[in-house]
Amino acid sequence: MSKQINVALIGNPNTGKTSVFNALTGLNQKVGNYPGITVEKKEGVCKLPRGVKAHIIDLPGTYSLNASSLDENVVIELLLNKNDKDFPDLAVVVSDVENLKRNLLLFTQIKDLEIPTILVINMADRMTYKGISLDLEYLEQHLKTKIALVSTRKNQGIERLKNLISNYKDLSISHNIDITEIDKDYFENLQNTFPNQLIYKLWLVITQDVNFGKTDRNEIDAVANFKTKSKGDLKRLQQKETIKRYQFINEVLKKGQTIDVAQAKDLRMKIDRIITHQVWGYVIFFIILLTIFQAIYDWSSIPMDFIDTTFASLSEWTKNQLPQGTFTSLLAEGIIPGLGGIVIFIPQIAFLFLFISVLEESGYMSRVVFLMDRIMRRFGLSGKSIVPLISGTACAIPAIMATRNIENWKERLITILVTPFITCSARLPVYLIIISLVIPEGRFIGLGYQALTLMSLYLIGFGAAVSSAYILNKILKIKSKTFFVVEMPNYKLPLLKNVAITVLEKTKSFVFGAGKIILAISIVLWFLASFGPGDDFNNAEEITTKEYANQNISQEEFQQKVASHKLEHSFIGITGRAIEPAIRPLGYDWKIGIAIVSSFAAREVFVGTLATIYSVGSDEEETIKNRMAGEVNPILGGPLFNFASGISLLLFYAFAMQCMSTLAIVKRETNSWKWPILQLTIMTIFAYIVALIAFQLLK
Amino acid sequence: MNPFIQNILAIAALIFALGFIITKFFLKKKQSKKSCGGEGDCGCH
Numbered sequence: 001m002s003k004q005i006n007v008a009l010i011g012n013p014n015t016g017k018t019s020v021f022n023a024l025t026g027l028n029q030k031v032g033n034y035p036g037i038t039v040e041k042k043e044g045v046c047k048l049p050r051g052v053k054a055h056i057i058d059l060p061g062t063y064s065l066n067a068s069s070l071d072e073n074v075v076i077e078l079l080l081n082k083n084d085k086d087f088p089d090l091a092v093v094v095s096d097v098e099n100l101k102r103n104l105l106l107f108t109q110i111k112d113l114e115i116p117t118i119l120v121i122n123m124a125d126r127m128t129y130k131g132i133s134l135d136l137e138y139l140e141q142h143l144k145t146k147i148a149l150v151s152t153r154k155n156q157g158i159e160r161l162k163n164l165i166s167n168y169k170d171l172s173i174s175h176n177i178d179i180t181e182i183d184k185d186y187f188e189n190l191q192n193t194f195p196n197q198l199i200y201k202l203w204l205v206i207t208q209d210v211n212f213g214k215t216d217r218n219e220i221d222a223v224a225n226f227k228t229k230s231k232g233d234l235k236r237l238q239q240k241e242t243i244k245r246y247q248f249i250n251e252v253l254k255k256g257q258t259i260d261v262a263q264a265k266d267l268r269m270k271i272d273r274i275i276t277h278q279v280w281g282y283v284i285f286f287i288i289l290l291t292i293f294q295a296i297y298d299w300s301s302i303p304m305d306f307i308d309t310t311f312a313s314l315s316e317w318t319k320n321q322l323p324q325g326t327f328t329s330l331l332a333e334g335i336i337p338g339l340g341g342i343v344i345f346i347p348q349i350a351f352l353f354l355f356i357s358v359l360e361e362s363g364y365m366s367r368v369v370f371l372m373d374r375i376m377r378r379f380g381l382s383g384k385s386i387v388p389l390i391s392g393t394a395c396a397i398p399a400i401m402a403t404r405n406i407e408n409w410k411e412r413l414i415t416i417l418v419t420p421f422i423t424c425s426a427r428l429p430v431y432l433i434i435i436s437l438v439i440p441e442g443r444f445i446g447l448g449y450q451a452l453t454l455m456s457l458y459l460i461g462f463g464a465a466v467s468s469a470y471i472l473n474k475i476l477k478i479k480s481k482t483f484f485v486v487e488m489p490n491y492k493l494p495l496l497k498n499v500a501i502t503v504l505e506k507t508k509s510f511v512f513g514a515g516k517i518i519l520a521i522s523i524v525l526w527f528l529a530s531f532g533p534g535d536d537f538n539n540a541e542e543i544t545t546k547e548y549a550n551q552n553i554s555q556e557e558f559q560q561k562v563a564s565h566k567l568e569h570s571f572i573g574i575t576g577r578a579i580e581p582a583i584r585p586l587g588y589d590w591k592i593g594i595a596i597v598s599s600f601a602a603r604e605v606f607v608g609t610l611a612t613i614y615s616v617g618s619d620e621e622e623t624i625k626n627r628m629a630g631e632v633n634p635i636l637g638g639p640l641f642n643f644a645s646g647i648s649l650l651l652f653y654a655f656a657m658q659c660m661s662t663l664a665i666v667k668r669e670t671n672s673w674k675w676p677i678l679q680l681t682i683m684t685i686f687a688y689i690v691a692l693i694a695f696q697l698l699k
Numbered sequence: 700m701n702p703f704i705q706n707i708l709a710i711a712a713l714i715f716a717l718g719f720i721i722t723k724f725f726l727k728k729k730q731s732k733k734s735c736g737g738e739g740d741c742g743c744h
Contacts, residue, residue: 323705325702326705327706527709
């Protein structure tokens with residue numbers, strides 16, 4: 001068996017680290033979490049010359065080894081722990097040719113850990129535009145490393161990088177600077193106390209406010225405090241260390257890098273001035289949003305119709321081709337329609353992530369964060385709250401995790417509490433199906449009413465989040481603020497490969513994450529809808545025969561009446577009817593009630609649940625949308641999903657806290673049940689009242 | 700397919716589904732301690 005090299009890909013944010021990871025691993029990658037925490041862990045395999053394989057971990061972006069967030073802790077913990085199975089044989093530090101000076105700080109720190117290190121200088125294709133030239137031989141000699149000049153955009157330098165990785169044993173592990181020079185007595189004392197330890201590793205353990213397994217930090221601290229006495233002194237030493245590193249970097253770059261400003265052909269400043277303009281910036285962002293939502297509708301309709309019809313036919317085929325029985329019915333009426341309820345949204349989800357990924361890759365998203373910061377401050381939130389709020393459009397769970405970067409507890413708490421208002425991707429299936437049922441297909445100045453409704457729902461969610469933040473800010477009386485620094489990366493043409501991988505990964509996790517829950521719930525729901533207690537369920541046929549004895553109805557109509565009677569007296573029917581009085585004022589029947597209750601597991605379960613409930617007992621080959629469109633309101637008559645009940649449902653889902661997992665994460669992050677219970681109660685009551693008002697006004 | 704087998708398959712599916720839901724939402728997952736080495740030494744000593 002060939003030896004596998006453990007390679008850690010490390011770098012500052014926005015250096016194209018993920019592009020290098022994609023170029024090395026292709027599709028041989030998987031995404032998970034670090035144990036016990038929800039920082040994303042990306043790893044993959046790269047085939048190297050001579051049959052050697054490299055196990056590559058794409059570590060979270062970090063500016064230095066002085067951790068200030070959970071993401072950065074992950075990097076340090078891995079680099080300090082030789083017993084970790086992922087401990088790198090080799091560190092590949094990715095830097096950006098335009099920000100080499102800043103990026104080299106991290107590089108020199110990693111060199112001091114005596115891990116063989118390769119320096120990747122990425123985005124080499126930008127050198128001409130920026131008038132940059134590099135003396136690679138000089139840089140390699142003085143940085144005591146091997147350098148790969150890479151352009152992932154033009155697929156250049158990757159082969160050299162692979163060769164360097166496979167020959168990693170030839171790399172020097174000597175330091176760039178001598179850390180002990182910043183305080184000779186202190187470090188001498190430290191080294192004498194722990195003679196077998198690497199001095200820089202000890203220094204990091206002392207200065208980082210993180211846990212390092214069985215490392216007795218207090219023991220080392222005691223030694224450190226012996227000489228430096230206070231944390232303030234340690235901070236001053238850290239500053240001296242940083243200054244020393246930059247002195248070294250400046251010295252090296254003075255000869256190793258030349259920047260000819262006269263040759264630079266940079267449009268960035270001009271573009272930035274327009275798209276971050278205090279008026280035009282918002283107009284452009286608004287137009288981009290409109291275009292995205294319109295495209296999601298226009299481009300998805302054909303594949304969605306195809307998927308819907310395919311699942312309806314598959315269900316029918318299963319019923320006709322397999323021998324009759326309980327399992328066949330479960331497949332045809334429970335599992336297949338339930339799964340159809342999630343697969344149908346693949347095109348729209350994929351298009352949404354396609355646009356998000358293009359905006360991120362192009363560098364525009366950072367400008368959006370900068371733009372939104374101006375608004376957020378008026379509502380009492382710091383700029384740091386924007387990142388969780390924007391990530392909340394994908395899912396509230398990682399977004400709430402991302403609040404760990406907010407140092408101020410009150411600001412963090414407010415962000416945690418308001419993030420679930422942001423329209424997450426799980427709300428999308430619910431919105432899409434209801435919009436398609438109750439909003440007409442017409443257009444207004446070229447924009448479809450349906451797309452405009454969808455965009456309004458996103459804006460309503462954002463509005464609810466910032467308004468509640470404003471109220472909470474007043475109640476909780478936040479006085480101190482955190483600082484917010486956002487890096488504006490260069491504009492780039494998005495790399496097709498990166499966009500494709502993001503879309504694939506996000507869609508896959510959406511389908512498989514929600515798919516498993518939907519499949520399980522569909523099975524349980526089918527049982528609850530297909531069986532029931534008492535004579536009303538068991539003698540449904542006799543009761544219906546008696547009821548319609550004097551009426552002339554066809555055999556088909558009779559069968560439908562029996563199925564409807566059975567469903568009403570099944571376990572699910574009994575439960576649904578028990579909660580119906582509470583939801584009837586909102587314009588919903590008991591079937592919608594069941595769907596709302598079951599979608600507490602995950603919002604997208606709503607559509608799958610209705611698809612399963614409407615399929616039970618039905619012999620017709622029907623699409624989900626047609627089945628929902630055909631439902632009649634038992635009290636008022638007319639379609640159940642009409643404009644009033646549809647808007648009421650949309651608003652209910654916009655404001656209600658319909659997500660068990662989010663509540664669990666809020667509990668974990670706030671370390672108390674008080675906040676998730678308050679959040680659940682207030683959001684549900686608010687959603688109920690708004691949905692009630694909407695239905696009563698519009699009916 | 701014999702009705703008995705159909706029933707067995709359907710019940711097995713129900714048990715799997717219930718098991719999945721209970722494990723996912725009601726059983727507390729064991730979380731490893733946030734440390735660099737878990738059970739192992741962190742290598743700093």
